Amino acid sequence: MKIAVCISHVPDTATRIKIGGDGKTLDPSGVTFIINPYDEFAIEEALKTKESLGTGEVVVITLGAEPAKETIRKALAMGVDNAVLLKEDVSRDSLGVAKALAEEIKSQNAQLIFMGKQSVDYDNSIVGQLTAELLRYNCVSVVVKLILDGNKIIAEREIEGGREVVQTSLPVIITCQKGLNEPRYASLKGIMAAKKKVIEEKTPAQYIPSTEIVSMNLPPAKKPGRIVGNDVSAVPELVRLLREEAKVI
Amino acid sequence: MTKKILAVLEQREGTLKRSAFEVIHVAAKLAKDLNTSAEAVVVGDSISNLNEIAKFGINKITHLKNSLLSNYSPSAYTDVINNLSKEIGCDILILSNTSQGRDLAPRLSVRINAACVIDCTQINISGNDIICRRPIYAGKAFVDVKILSENKIITIRPNVFKAQASESSGAAEIIVKEITSPDLRDKVIEFKKAEGKLDVAESDIIVSGGRGLKGPENFHLIEKLAEALGGAVGASRAVVDAGWRPHNEQVGQTGKTVSPSLYVACGISGAIQHLAGMSSSKYIVAINKDKDAPIFKIADYGISGDIFEIIPALTEEIKKVKHS
Numbered sequence: 412m413k414i415a416v417c418i419s420h421v422p423d424t425a426t427r428i429k430i431g432g433d434g435k436t437l438d439p440s441g442v443t444f445i446i447n448p449y450d451e452f453a454i455e456e457a458l459k460t461k462e463s464l465g466t467g468e469v470v471v472i473t474l475g476a477e478p479a480k481e482t483i484r485k486a487l488a489m490g491v492d493n494a495v496l497l498k499e500d501v502s503r504d505s506l507g508v509a510k511a512l513a514e515e516i517k518s519q520n521a522q523l524i525f526m527g528k529q530s531v532d533y534d535n536s537i538v539g540q541l542t543a544e545l546l547r548y549n550c551v552s553v554v555v556k557l558i559l560d561g562n563k564i565i566a567e568r569e570i571e572g573g574r575e576v577v578q579t580s581l582p583v584i585i586t587c588q589k590g591l592n593e594p595r596y597a598s599l600k601g602i603m604a605a606k607k608k609v610i611e612e613k614t615p616a617q618y619i620p621s622t623e624i625v626s627m628n629l630p631p632a633k634k635p636g637r638i639v640g641n642d643v644s645a646v647p648e649l650v651r652l653l654r655e656e657a658k659v660i
Numbered sequence: 661m662t663k664k665i666l667a668v669l670e671q672r673e674g675t676l677k678r679s680a681f682e683v684i685h686v687a688a689k690l691a692k693d694l695n696t697s698a699e700a701v702v703v704g705d706s707i708s709n710l711n712e713i714a715k716f717g718i719n720k721i722t723h724l725k726n727s728l729l730s731n732y733s734p735s736a737y738t739d740v741i742n743n744l745s746k747e748i749g750c751d752i753l754i755l756s757n758t759s760q761g762r763d764l765a766p767r768l769s770v771r772i773n774a775a776c777v778i779d780c781t782q783i784n785i786s787g788n789d790i791i792c793r794r795p796i797y798a799g800k801a802f803v804d805v806k807i808l809s810e811n812k813i814i815t816i817r818p819n820v821f822k823a824q825a826s827e828s829s830g831a832a833e834i835i836v837k838e839i840t841s842p843d844l845r846d847k848v849i850e851f852k853k854a855e856g857k858l859d860v861a862e863s864d865i866i867v868s869g870g871r872g873l874k875g876p877e878n879f880h881l882i883e884k885l886a887e888a889l890g891g892a893v894g895a896s897r898a899v900v901d902a903g904w905r906p907h908n909e910q911v912g913q914t915g916k917t918v919s920p921s922l923y924v925a926c927g928i929s930g931a932i933q934h935l936a937g938m939s940s941s942k943y944i945v946a947i948n949k950d951k952d953a954p955i956f957k958i959a960d961y962g963i964s965g966d967i968f969e970i971i972p973a974l975t976e977e978i979k980k981v982k983h984s
Contacts, residue, residue, distance in 0.1 A: 633939065
């Protein structure tokens with residue numbers, strides 16, 4: 412079976428956001444880019460699944476510009492077999508990303524697809540569901556436990572106050588949440604092998620956006636608060652402030 | 661021109677969720693601003709509180725009913741809502757950005773050929789355009805998004821748009837449509853309730869612990885304070901990654917983004933990715949031994965000192981004032 416993993420190249424979560432000169436995008440100067448953290452769970456689950464099946468191929472698919480290759484190399488170093496970069500310099504909205512991914516998943520004829528549950532830049536969390544719907548595949552989002560039994564899928568998805576156990580079947584897109592597994596570290600051998608692997612480049616079909624970002628801004632700075640005290644004697648005053656000033660208890 | 665707005669409501673165990681009333685409120689207001697009308701839809705088996713919708717501004721609801729649809733099924737819910745939306749000619753759908761709303765909205769958007777903008781905290785009308793404001797980078801920044809497509813699907817962040825019930829309204833018109841043989845390609849077969857009493861994503865008070873607790877065995881201090889306040893327990897990424905706490909309690913950029921009325925950070929220094937997830941809380945209290953910790957920069961009230969003395973004292977003091 413061919414397994415696909417869709418990953419993205421995002422600013423490190425330790426990044427302090429600066430708005431670019433156009434007022435609509437992130438200023439990338441000085442920003443470190445990383446593999447989207449949720450995508451590491453997707454890669455791990457794909458590799459684990461291939462290992463437990465004892466056969467198959469894992470292909471990683473990324474939509475992005477040239478620098479995204481760094482992120483693809485990390486996936487290859489973890490043990491992914493092949494990689495495709497859908498190369499495009501401008502960034503797309505979620506539907507545009509989904510259309511490009513759906514096209515490639517179809518041409519790869521992948522039956523089991525893993526993605527992170529959201530990317531930590533635009534926090535959209537909808538690309539998996541959009542891609543599945545475009546392909547008319549099944550999809551379970553925010554998955555923390557997965558059992559694959561032949562054609563049958565049992566997946567647990569995290570929701571408010573608990574987990575929903577979802578029953579479905581292949582072909583399926585699974586969007587991965589923290590807790591699904593412990594992503595492996597790349598071995599030295601893996602890192603060396605990844606350097607030699609060829610990343611296939613393709614040009615995705617043109618897309619007309621469905622949304623447009625008209626401005627990007629920082630939230631208003633919070634006023635600095637006050638230190639009520641330096642030890643346990645400050646507790647009654649803190650509680651008084653919470654009751655009388657903040658009125659939250 | 662907008663034809664009609666559809667408020668897609670969520671029920672759990674046969675009762676409309678609180679977030680459903682926020683959806684009604686937003687849909688009704690948008691209909692008024694766009695000079696059009698709004699109606700509602702809900703999928704499920706028997707639902708107890710459908711009459712209440714009128715108080716929040718919509719007085720017509722279609723209940724798509726089948727006993728097999730009491731639990732969520734992505735395929736079936738997408739199908740039946742899509743059919744209804746087309747039948748009554750809706751071009752704007754509003755959902756809450758809950759686990760279910762986030763899952764369902766993008767699926768519907770492909771079916772009705774709509775752009776899907778999720779997790780909005782403001783919806784503004786500018787000329788003929790609808791512009792949605794939404795946080796990105798877990799709240800480190802926000803964007804204004806113009807929707808270019810004719811059909812539109814918007815999910816709204818829970819607890820942001822406050823729904824006010826009005827007393828002066830009539831009864832709701834409830835149309836029940838029995839659904840025959842729903843598409844159950846995927847379905848929820850079981851719900852496993854989490855062990856914790858309250859979920860951080862839904863709680864109005866959160867007490868979080870970090871590395872300053874020194875070990876998982878000391879988290880009972882956090883649990884007791886949370887219990888005294890009637891809140892949920894949260895955790896920093898450091899303690900979740902160390903295996904002290906389950907990941908569903910993690911607050912921050914790779915955990916949950918929360919905006920409760922009160923957030924109490926105990927032994928949390930305040931890494932950027934943590935602050936991103938909780939800085940929109942209404943009031944923030946920080947308790948940390950390091951007076952230079954970044955958490956104090958965004959806290960409304962802070963005590964710098966020994967958390968092992970301060971947390972139990974705070975728990976006792978809160979119990980005392982709550983009982984007085």
